Amino acid sequence: MFKTIIVAARDRDRLADITAIATRFGLDMLLARLGLAKSEGTETGDPPDLPTRTRQALEALGPTYVKLGQILATRADLLPEPWITEFEKLHSSAPTLPFETLRPRLEEALGEPPETAFARFDPVPLAAASMAQVHRAKLHDGREVVVKIRRPGIRKTMQADLRLITHLAGIVEASSREARRFQPQALVKQLLDTVLEELDFTNEGRNADRLREDLAANPGVVVPVIHWRFSSETVLVIDYVEGIPPRDGDMLRAAGIDPATIADLGAALVLDMVLVNGRFHGDPHPGNLLCLPGNRLALLDLGLIGHVSARRQQEFLAFILSLRSGDAQTLADTLIIWSQGSTPSRDRILSAAEQLVARHGSGPLVLGQLVADFFPLLRKEGLVLPPDLALIFKALITMDGVLGAIQPGFDLSDALQKARGRLVMNRIAAAHSPEKTVALLLELSRISDEAPRLLRALTRKLEQQDAPHGFSDAAVLKAAKWLAGAMVATGIIIAGALMLT
The missing domain is CATH 3.30.200.20 (Phosphorylase Kinase; domain 1)
Incomplete structure (x- = not known):
């Protein structure tokens, strides 16, 4: 309570603005559901225009809240389609x-x-x-x-917004069981990182x-x-950079640009960023892309960049490839890994995986259609995607939509198969980088130095007393041969590595 008083006193002017805008757009019921206002108990369901009014209020509140809405637009695992559709309309125009x-x-x-x-x-x-x-x-x-x-003064306003949102997220998570599934504090942490980086x-x-x-x-x-x-x-x-946004295939052809080539390039680009490089454009919509003469593609507005760990790359590729190969068991395993500590029933998850395989395991892979089935299943089973994974899906869906618009019937399956090969080669190259090779050589050299001493110590021990209980002469001889073989192998590896170097 005392912390609430301090926060409200420090940012009271901004808090008054927020309250006035929320009231103007009739969001009292939404605030009550989040535990931020008293409920009158008269509403029995969401008004059909509530998502629209919420989006309008976020726009009126300014850039911090627009960013929050844009993050929520990536969370189709949390929000139903009408909310996602509205939040996708959010833009930073002013x-x-x-x-x-x-x-x-x-x-x-x-x-x-x-x-x-x-x-x-x-x-x-x-x-x-x-x-x-x-x-x-x-x-x-x-x-x-x-x-x-x-813009002048924008940092001060956004920092006040972030303080208020951070505090309110704690209240929401403590007071609203419905909102707790959204993990408001984790969402706000993502918002903080995004806003502070873009400022x-x-x-x-x-x-x-x-x-x-x-x-x-x-x-x-x-x-x-x-x-x-x-x-x-x-x-x-x-x-x-002057070019043409990839919105219309006919417009590109009129400018001497081949939509099919751009579609192949765009697919390879986004998959390389996500699955090979581990760094990708977080919002590749047509406003942030330009098609250039020579069938080239320019990336603009790089304030939002996503990062993918090697583990997450493997998981995502396993998700797609198990879906395409009809392997519902592996698909279910991946979904459980992504469940973030919840305890879903494996049988129900496997049933959901089998439904996805039946609908999307063959034919052209259209990510938009896949997600239209996938995210409702996640909500039904109470699964929540990690934030980084939600951004990956959002980037891939956005690019898939762009490429499908300029090249109808575009199929991402071929590009995914090619990306699998590049990912494997990238893994091999990373595993055999000069730094890792030197570290391996140092460790093998240490083992080689220690092995003769250990072998002599073992021999002396066996000479001084009977073999330990359970050890036969044959077992000792086998162990000695193994150790000697390991020493020889170590020497060969070190020599080979030095020759390669």
Whole structure:
């Protein structure tokens, strides 16, 4: 209670805004269900427009709440389709600001006026979002760039929002059994990480550099260059890329771009990011992708990057491949691994896996249709996906939808089969990296050094007393031969490794 008073006092102005907006959009019943308001006890079900009103309220509340809604849009394992559909409409658009409002921040970051820092700077905004505004410019070396400027005062407002949301998540988790399944504090932790990372534009710049390095071997993929000389926490200067969003196949063909080639490239790209590199674009919708001449694909807006552990890569690939091969047992095993400590009935999970195999085990693999069946089954069985896995599904579904729109009938199965081979080769390469080889050689060398001493000690022990109970002469002889063989094998391995080096 005392903590609530402190939080409310510190951020009372923002709390008053939130309360007023929630009331304006008629969210009293939703707040009651979350344990944040008293229930009148007159409502018997959700009004059909409640998801729409909630989405509108989140937009009115600003960027922090828009980010929260976008995270919830990835959680089809928690929310039914009407809510997911509404939250997917959330975007970070906002009214443009007069450039003179942004000028002090830009000049502070650049250390000089934009008119001298750049050969040309356009004060008319190219685009605006709730967190930043973008302007066109030209460097003195002739390169066309965009200048992304953080809105003034946005950090203070978002930090107040995060404090309030963090506190409210604890109340919700303690007071609402219905909301507890959503794991509100885990969702807020994901929101905190996302918002704090995106507030610092240098993180987006580093994401771009890392992705460009990951994808350097693929000439069909373009990641815009970051100009670090002009970039900072509040300003990001990026190469300007002109292209066509992948929304319509006819439009691409008219520009001399082959939709089928782009579809193959996009599928290989997202699978390589997720299953091979372990770092992927978290929201590859058409607004963040551009098709370029030469059938190339550019990745934009790299503020949200997902990371995949090697273990999760194996689990996800096992999920897809067991589904395609009709192996319901392995599919059920993977679902249980993803159950996050809950205790689902294996028989029920196996039944759900068999349903998925029956519906999606053959024919074209359309992730959107798979998820339309998969997530309701998760909700029915009370399974909750880990947040990182939900983001993987979201990225793959989004890209699958984009590719299906420009190339109807696109089948992800072939790309998945090819990705399996690349994943295996990547695992082999990682296992035999120079660092791991050196570590193995050091350990084998240690064993080789110790083996003669251990063998002499064993021999002396056997000479001094009878063999331990249960040891026959044959067993001792076998152990000695094994140890000698191990020494020889160690020497061969070390010699071979040195020759390879």
